[in-house]
Amino acid sequence: xxxxxxxxxxxxxxxxxxxxxxxxxxxxxxxxxxxxxxxxxxxxxxxxxxxxxxxxxxxxxxxxxxxxxxxxxxxxxxxxxxxxxxxxxxxxxxxxxxxxxxxxxxxxxxxxxxxxxxxxxxxxxxxxxxxxxxxxxxxxxxxxxxxxxxxxxxxxxxxxxxxxxxxxxxxxxxxxxxxxxxxxxxxxxxxxxxxxxxxxxxxxxxxxxxxxxxxxxxxxxxxxxxxxxxxxxxxxxxxxxxxxxxxx
Amino acid sequence: xxxxxxxxxxxxxxxxxxxxxxxxxxxxxxxxxxxxxxxxxxxxxxxxxxxxxxxxxxxxxxxxxxxxxxxxxxxxxxxxxxxxxxxxxxxxxxxxxxxxxxxxxxxxxxxxxxxxxxxxxxxxxxxxxxxxxxxxxxxxxxxxxxxxxxxxxxxxxxxxxxxxxxxxxxxxxxxxxxxxxxxxxxxxxxxxxxxxxxxxxxxxxxxxxxxxxxxxxxxxxxxxxxxxxxxxxxxxxxxxxxxxxxxx
Numbered sequence: 001x002x003x004x005x006x007x008x009x010x011x012x013x014x015x016x017x018x019x020x021x022x023x024x025x026x027x028x029x030x031x032x033x034x035x036x037x038x039x040x041x042x043x044x045x046x047x048x049x050x051x052x053x054x055x056x057x058x059x060x061x062x063x064x065x066x067x068x069x070x071x072x073x074x075x076x077x078x079x080x081x082x083x084x085x086x087x088x089x090x091x092x093x094x095x096x097x098x099x100x101x102x103x104x105x106x107x108x109x110x111x112x113x114x115x116x117x118x119x120x121x122x123x124x125x126x127x128x129x130x131x132x133x134x135x136x137x138x139x140x141x142x143x144x145x146x147x148x149x150x151x152x153x154x155x156x157x158x159x160x161x162x163x164x165x166x167x168x169x170x171x172x173x174x175x176x177x178x179x180x181x182x183x184x185x186x187x188x189x190x191x192x193x194x195x196x197x198x199x200x201x202x203x204x205x206x207x208x209x210x211x212x213x214x215x216x217x218x219x220x221x222x223x224x225x226x227x228x229x230x231x232x233x234x235x236x237x238x239x240x241x242x243x244x245x246x247x248x
Numbered sequence: 249x250x251x252x253x254x255x256x257x258x259x260x261x262x263x264x265x266x267x268x269x270x271x272x273x274x275x276x277x278x279x280x281x282x283x284x285x286x287x288x289x290x291x292x293x294x295x296x297x298x299x300x301x302x303x304x305x306x307x308x309x310x311x312x313x314x315x316x317x318x319x320x321x322x323x324x325x326x327x328x329x330x331x332x333x334x335x336x337x338x339x340x341x342x343x344x345x346x347x348x349x350x351x352x353x354x355x356x357x358x359x360x361x362x363x364x365x366x367x368x369x370x371x372x373x374x375x376x377x378x379x380x381x382x383x384x385x386x387x388x389x390x391x392x393x394x395x396x397x398x399x400x401x402x403x404x405x406x407x408x409x410x411x412x413x414x415x416x417x418x419x420x421x422x423x424x425x426x427x428x429x430x431x432x433x434x435x436x437x438x439x440x441x442x443x444x445x446x447x448x449x450x451x452x453x454x455x456x457x458x459x460x461x462x463x464x465x466x467x468x469x470x471x472x473x474x475x476x477x478x479x480x481x482x483x484x485x486x487x488x489x490x491x492x493x494x495x496x
Contacts, residue, residue, distance in 0.1 A: 154401050155405075156434045157403075158482075160434050161478050171487075173488055174482070185408050186401070186404045186408050208490045210494055218489070218492070222486070225485045227409055229484050232477075232481065233480065234426070236473075237473045237474050240456075242446075242456045242458075245460070
């Protein structure tokens with residue numbers, strides 16, 4: 001499995017992904033799932049991928065080739081984020097048109113999702129999008145400051161409780177790491193390295209790019225602190241008052 | 249959807265369930281999913297259900313009828329929890345033998361799960377079991393002090409972080425309520441009333457039975473306290489030290 005998330009707040013954008021890939025429990029490997037295709041000063045574009053690895057890799061290969069050969073339309077010259085997202089959906093559909101039927105015959109799911117976040121010079125603010133397996137897309141809005149793909153459920157409660165559009169971008173980054181850590185704790189098919197980028201809106205340049213490996217002291221420290229603080233929080237919540245509550 | 253969980257610690261057993269039933273988003277109703285079939289002084293038996301409502305209701309109807317007509321084998325005279333669980337699996341299979349093929353023809357999932365917890369006089373300690381849709385079962389062990397059925401993922405992180413076999417039973421009950429509350433917050437298809445029972449091992453009598461309704465002041469208070477304490481916990485976790493961590 002995979003877990004990727006994007007968070008969009010008033011101050012910027014955070015995107016993060018785990019790196020575990022598995023084809024059954026006996027074939028576990030590490031795969032990059034967060035790709036920085038930015039052109040600093042002109043545009044920030046970050047893509048996270050989940051789902052069928054051959055489909056996402058083929059799609060990303062086409063995207064990169066267009067950049068390399070400076071195709072007439074490529075991610076470095078498309079004028080808006082909206083069109084970047086449509087372009088990625090079109091590349092995905094091109095791959096699916098070749099492969100999907102072959103996979104379907106053997107009952108293999110070709111499904112995959114992409115998160116696309118960033119800002120192109122001229123865009124008023126950063127935006128965050130989710131491309132569906134069919135190539136269509138939705139966009140994060142003020143009501144939903146985050147989007148997730150892959151194994152999203154374990155890591156959602158902390159996002160639901162902590163995040164708003166007003167959350168400072170550094171806190172959003174910490175929240176993203178804790179959301180991924182919660183997922184790794186509950187599901188063995190999500191694992192390090194964790195990649196995370198922080199982009200402050202309007203700067204057209206990624207401010208930070210973390211890559212926390214399995215044996216990262218910081219990841220261990222973060223987990224330990226969070227477990228300890230969660231237990232304190234749990235203890236501080238009032239106990240059940242059985243006599244009163246049972247009358248309710 | 250549904251979310252039910254059972255927690256087994258050294259001091260006893262907690263079982264809890266939400267009560268929302270839905271057949272699509274426009275047909276939401278309330279259904280009891282936690283059933284107390286105890287015979288105080290002789291046995292405590294609590295069953296929680298998830299999945300296809302017609303199958304679980306039919307199964308529970310058969311179980312109750314056997315008690316009512318004092319059938320030769322019924323839940324009030326079966327000598328061990330292990331056999332209680334086998335009996336429930338057999339009733340489920342009886343229902344499936346009648347209905348499953350009819351449901352399958354129309355692509356309807358007959359799948360359902362049961363949690364069965366309790367203690368029969370003569371058992372050394374309480375036990376907790378999960379009956380699969382095929383009628384077979386597993387049992388909670390020291391390594392896994394909880395079992396969940398239904399929409400289990402959102403509520404798992406808090407259980408993973410807080411529970412051990414040493415957790416006092418009152419804390420386990422609080423943890424169960426917070427686990428269900430986390431699920432309700434993240435998934436609209438899980439909802440109140442929340443039913444919860446607390447059983448202290450060896451007493452052969454349920455000690456507490458809570459039923460928290462939608463407008464319960466206690467549920468609101470618990471959620472508010474937990475959200476507040478979680479935010480405090482989040483703030484107390486060290487911020488990301490970008491300069492150091494990016495070198496890692």
